Amino acid sequence: MSTFKALSLVALMALGAAGAAFAADAKNGLGAPVGLGDKITETDIKAWDITILPDGTNLPPGSGTAAVGAKLFGEKGCNQCHGDGALGGRNGALITDQPLKGGGIEANKTVKNFWAYSTTLYDYIRRAMPWPAPRTLSNEEVYSLVAFILAGNKIIDEKTVMDARSLPQVKMPNRDNFIIKFPDKI
Amino acid sequence: MGIFRTRGGVGRSSPDEFVAGNGLLHRRALLGRGIALAGAAGIGSVGGVNGAAAEPVQDAEWSGHQGSNVMEYGTRSRFEKDTLRILSNPKGEARTQHARTPHHKLNGTITPNPLHFTILHNGIPDIDPAQHKLVIHGMVKQPLAFTLEKLLRYPMVSRTTFVECGGNSAPLFSNEPVQATLQHLHGLVSNAEWTGVLLSTLLDEVGVDPKAVWMLAEGADTAALTRSVPLKKAWDDAMIALYQNGEPLMPEQGYPMRLVLPGWEGNMQTKYVRRIKLVDQPAMTYYEARNYSPVLPDYTAYKFYFVNEVKSFITSPSFGMGLKEPGYYEISGIAYSGSGRIERVMVSADGGKTWADAAIQGPTMHKAFTRFHIPWRWDGSPAILTSRAVDDGGNIQPLRADFVKARGETLKPVTNTFGFPNQHYNSLTSWGIDAKGEIKHVYV
Structure with a gap:
C-alpha cells in the first residue's frame, strides 16, 4: 500500500469514526456519516440516564415504604405545595378519591383516577421534585414517596415494599381506559 | 394593527360582487394584489367611499432634526410597545408560565422571536452553549455526544413551521363562549423559520438498532422535561433546531438547541435538548401520562395526541376590535395543519349559512401558517364571521x-382563560358583530 493510500485510509477511518459500518444507507446525502460526534459510553451517560420505562427498565436498586414516605413528605417540603398528607394545597392533591367520571371532560386527573403506570410516579418525582431542588432525593427516598402516594390512594397495601421488582407490577386502576389516537404514527 | 381600509378596487363605483351572505365579496379583488394594484383597482374606483376631507399636509416635528442613534440590536417603535404577549404567571411563582402571541396585532405569517409563544414549567435555564452537549444513545451502535460547535458543521436545513401547544384554544371547550381576545383564546401557537x-x-x-421504535427526548431544564417520540417521526422530518427566524434560538425557545417536530404537539418538541x-x-x-392525554366524553382518554390537526381563525376583525362604521373591511386570518399544506379556507359572514372561498396568500408551505383574506362590505346589520380550513x-x-x-x-362555563379544561381543540372560532359594531365570541 502506498503511503498516500495508507494516509487516506487513516483519514477515512477518522472521518467515519462512529459509523463507517452503516454508511450505506446514510440519509445525509454525503454517502457516509459526517463523523463529528464524540464517542461516549453508556457508563459516562449514567448521570442523565434516569428515565424509567413502564416495564420497570432502569429502576434503580433500593426500596421504600409508605411509613417512611409519609415522614419524608413533610421533611422534604412536599406538603408546602401539595398540602399536609398530600391532600392538596397550592398544587393538586396526590392522595384523593375524586372520581374522573362525572367531572366532565375537564375532570381533574389524579394519580388514582387517571395515571396508567406506577413507574411514571417514580420517574417524575426523581426527575422534577422537590420543585426547588430536583434530583436531590436518594433512590430509597423516591421509592418511599411513591409507596406513600400509592398506599394513601389504597392502590397498594400500607406494608408493601416498593422496589425495582414490585413497583412495575402495581396495576393502576385506570390503566385500560386509554385509546391510541394516531396508531399509524407509531 | 387594527383594521385597515384598503385602496380602491372594491369601491362603490365598481359594482360589488357578493359571493356569500352578509356582504362577502369575491376574493378576486385581492388576487394579484401587490403586483399590479393600480391596474387591478380599475379606473373609476378612486376616492374614499366613507372618507372625510383630509387636512392639508405639513412637515411634522420629527422631520425637522436628526433622529435617534441606530442600535446594535434593533428595537421597535415606542408606539408599538403595547404589542405584547399575555403572561399567565408574571411573578414567576413555582408553577408553569405561559406567554401568548398577540395574533390580533400581527400580520403575515412569521411570528417575531420576542412574541413567539412559550410555555415553561420551571423558568428559563441560563445555558452556556460552550458547555451544552447533545447525547444520542440507547439502542444504537455507537453512542455519540455532539457539541454545538460540531453540530454547526453538519448539513443544515431550514423549515418554516408552526409550533402549537396541545392546550392552545382550550377555552373553546367551554360550554358557553368565553369572552376573551384572540390572544387569550389562540395565543399558544406561533410560526417561525427553524434552521x-x-x-x-x-x-x-x-x-440505529432496527428494534428501536421510540426515542426519549430530554431537556437540560430544571425538571429535565422528557417526552417519548415515535422514531418514525424522527426519520420523517424532525430537526435539532439551532436558529429561529435567522438568529440563534431565544432562551425561552430552547437555546442553544431544541427538538422541532413539524406539525406535532408543542410539548413534545423538547427545548434545551441534551x-x-x-x-x-x-x-x-x-x-x-397526564397533561397531554385528553379525556373524552365517555371518560376514556387518548394516549398521545401527536398531530395538531387542521385549524383556522380570523384575526381581524376579532373580539374587542369593534367596527366603527359600516363599509369596506378586509377579513384576514391564519390557517394551518399539522398534516400538510393548507389548500382552501372558506369564510362565512352569516354564521355558516353561506360560505365563500378566501384568497390564500402564497407561497403556502406544509405544516406552516397560511394567511387568508377576503373582502367584505359590512352593511351595519348583525353578522357572524367564521372560517373553515381544508x-x-x-x-x-x-x-x-x-x-x-x-x-x-x-359541564360548567370556563372562567379562567389560562386554564386547560382539555387539549387539542381545532373546531371553528366565530365572531358575532352586533348593529353597533361590537364584536363578541359566539358559537355557531
Whole structure:
C-alpha cells in the first residue's frame, strides 16, 4: 500500500469514526456519516440516564415504604405545595378519591383516577421534585414517596415494599381506559 | 394593527360582487394584489367611499432634526410597545408560565422571536452553549455526544413551521363562549423559520438498532422535561433546531438547541435538548401520562395526541376590535395543519349559512401558517364571521357540533382563560358583530 493510500485510509477511518459500518444507507446525502460526534459510553451517560420505562427498565436498586414516605413528605417540603398528607394545597392533591367520571371532560386527573403506570410516579418525582431542588432525593427516598402516594390512594397495601421488582407490577386502576389516537404514527 | 381600509378596487363605483351572505365579496379583488394594484383597482374606483376631507399636509416635528442613534440590536417603535404577549404567571411563582402571541396585532405569517409563544414549567435555564452537549444513545451502535460547535458543521436545513401547544384554544371547550381576545383564546401557537440539523442525519451517525421504535427526548431544564417520540417521526422530518427566524434560538425557545417536530404537539418538541435515547417502548412520562392525554366524553382518554390537526381563525376583525362604521373591511386570518399544506379556507359572514372561498396568500408551505383574506362590505346589520380550513390531505376543520359530539365540552362555563379544561381543540372560532359594531365570541 502506498503511503498516500495508507494516509487516506487513516483519514477515512477518522472521518467515519462512529459509523463507517452503516454508511450505506446514510440519509445525509454525503454517502457516509459526517463523523463529528464524540464517542461516549453508556457508563459516562449514567448521570442523565434516569428515565424509567413502564416495564420497570432502569429502576434503580433500593426500596421504600409508605411509613417512611409519609415522614419524608413533610421533611422534604412536599406538603408546602401539595398540602399536609398530600391532600392538596397550592398544587393538586396526590392522595384523593375524586372520581374522573362525572367531572366532565375537564375532570381533574389524579394519580388514582387517571395515571396508567406506577413507574411514571417514580420517574417524575426523581426527575422534577422537590420543585426547588430536583434530583436531590436518594433512590430509597423516591421509592418511599411513591409507596406513600400509592398506599394513601389504597392502590397498594400500607406494608408493601416498593422496589425495582414490585413497583412495575402495581396495576393502576385506570390503566385500560386509554385509546391510541394516531396508531399509524407509531 | 387594527383594521385597515384598503385602496380602491372594491369601491362603490365598481359594482360589488357578493359571493356569500352578509356582504362577502369575491376574493378576486385581492388576487394579484401587490403586483399590479393600480391596474387591478380599475379606473373609476378612486376616492374614499366613507372618507372625510383630509387636512392639508405639513412637515411634522420629527422631520425637522436628526433622529435617534441606530442600535446594535434593533428595537421597535415606542408606539408599538403595547404589542405584547399575555403572561399567565408574571411573578414567576413555582408553577408553569405561559406567554401568548398577540395574533390580533400581527400580520403575515412569521411570528417575531420576542412574541413567539412559550410555555415553561420551571423558568428559563441560563445555558452556556460552550458547555451544552447533545447525547444520542440507547439502542444504537455507537453512542455519540455532539457539541454545538460540531453540530454547526453538519448539513443544515431550514423549515418554516408552526409550533402549537396541545392546550392552545382550550377555552373553546367551554360550554358557553368565553369572552376573551384572540390572544387569550389562540395565543399558544406561533410560526417561525427553524434552521438546524435533521435528526435523521444524526441518527445515521449513531447507527440505529432496527428494534428501536421510540426515542426519549430530554431537556437540560430544571425538571429535565422528557417526552417519548415515535422514531418514525424522527426519520420523517424532525430537526435539532439551532436558529429561529435567522438568529440563534431565544432562551425561552430552547437555546442553544431544541427538538422541532413539524406539525406535532408543542410539548413534545423538547427545548434545551441534551439527550435522545432510543428505546423499544414509550416512557409514559408525566406530561404524556397526564397533561397531554385528553379525556373524552365517555371518560376514556387518548394516549398521545401527536398531530395538531387542521385549524383556522380570523384575526381581524376579532373580539374587542369593534367596527366603527359600516363599509369596506378586509377579513384576514391564519390557517394551518399539522398534516400538510393548507389548500382552501372558506369564510362565512352569516354564521355558516353561506360560505365563500378566501384568497390564500402564497407561497403556502406544509405544516406552516397560511394567511387568508377576503373582502367584505359590512352593511351595519348583525353578522357572524367564521372560517373553515381544508388541507391537502382532504382534512377539513370540524364544525362545532361535530367536534363537541366527538370530544365533548365542559359541564360548567370556563372562567379562567389560562386554564386547560382539555387539549387539542381545532373546531371553528366565530365572531358575532352586533348593529353597533361590537364584536363578541359566539358559537355557531
